[in-house]
Amino acid sequence: MSATPLLELRGIDKSFGPVQVLRDVAFAAYPGEVTALVGDNGAGKSTLVKCISGIYPTDAGQFVFDGRPVNIHSPRDAAALGIEVVYQDLALCDNLDIVQNMFLGREKRSGIILDEPTMEQMAAETLAGLSVRTVKSLRQQVSSLSGGQRQTVAIAKAVLWNSKLVILDEPTAALGVAQTAQVLELVRRLADNGLAVVLISHNMNDVFAVSDRIAALYLGQMVAQVKTTDITHAQVVELITAGRSGGLGLTGEPATNGNGAAPAGSTTGGVS
Numbered sequence: 001m002s003a004t005p006l007l008e009l010r011g012i013d014k015s016f017g018p019v020q021v022l023r024d025v026a027f028a029a030y031p032g033e034v035t036a037l038v039g040d041n042g043a044g045k046s047t048l049v050k051c052i053s054g055i056y057p058t059d060a061g062q063f064v065f066d067g068r069p070v071n072i073h074s075p076r077d078a079a080a081l082g083i084e085v086v087y088q089d090l091a092l093c094d095n096l097d098i099v100q101n102m103f104l105g106r107e108k109r110s111g112i113i114l115d116e117p118t119m120e121q122m123a124a125e126t127l128a129g130l131s132v133r134t135v136k137s138l139r140q141q142v143s144s145l146s147g148g149q150r151q152t153v154a155i156a157k158a159v160l161w162n163s164k165l166v167i168l169d170e171p172t173a174a175l176g177v178a179q180t181a182q183v184l185e186l187v188r189r190l191a192d193n194g195l196a197v198v199l200i201s202h203n204m205n206d207v208f209a210v211s212d213r214i215a216a217l218y219l220g221q222m223v224a225q226v227k228t229t230d231i232t233h234a235q236v237v238e239l240i241t242a243g244r245s246g247g248l249g250l251t252g253e254p255a256t257n258g259n260g261a262a263p264a265g266s267t268t269g270g271v272s
């Protein structure tokens, strides 16, 4: 685990017309760690991710990447920093095979035209680097893959070009138990390989299984960002539904473990 964030957001505001969706949001993602971004429907998770990935301009606030202030005005800016988002729809083409999907739209971005054997080798190396054993043939059409395999291909595509920060939007939402476990293992491996991973999830089991930190949005405000070991399941649910919990949250009180005692390290946890 690293003490220095790869990406830090400070004071982010975002409105759509008269509706303020993000309010003074602070957020940090650390290399080698999975940060779960949680919040109820409409809390602002997708909007925050779209600000990070350059799809939405912010109204106020600062981005710091690798210790220096940066501007992210477009998806191209985000990609140049090594920020990749895997959206729920995965954006894969069913009629193309795994290799073709992993390179789809990339030739233009990299400015390099690669030949087929090179692409196949790079795809194979990326999957091997992630210890992926669930995909049998790289030349298999994506239409024939299971939900978990499709997620794996989309994640591998996101890390193919030396990304540093990968944001995953509900990667297990459509998966069964076994495939969820495989995808969570892959999410963990991304972080273990040194990437900063942000995991958007409504599933508390997934969040506690794989995350190092939990960031909770409530009505557009970041009410807590704490180490996963410093918070209970029930407290996270309270943060999501009420914006505060047993001393964690908007009030700025010290964190407690639910029994009124402050857990180890809790004083460093809050960002709000």
Ligand SMILES: Nc1ncnc2c1ncn2[C@@H]1O[C@H](COP(=O)(O)OP(=O)(O)OP(=O)(O)O)[C@@H](O)[C@H]1O
Pocket (backbone or CB within 6 Å): 016, 019, 021, 039, 040, 041, 042, 043, 044, 045, 046, 047, 048
């Ligand atoms: N383009 C937009 N124009 C106007 N309002 C928007 C726009 N995008 C999002 N909102 C509003 O911003 C708020 C936050 O939405 P957002 O999609 O970021 O939430 P979320 O936490 O990702 O929710 P979910 O878990 O349901 O995906 C909602 O009230 C939503 O209606």
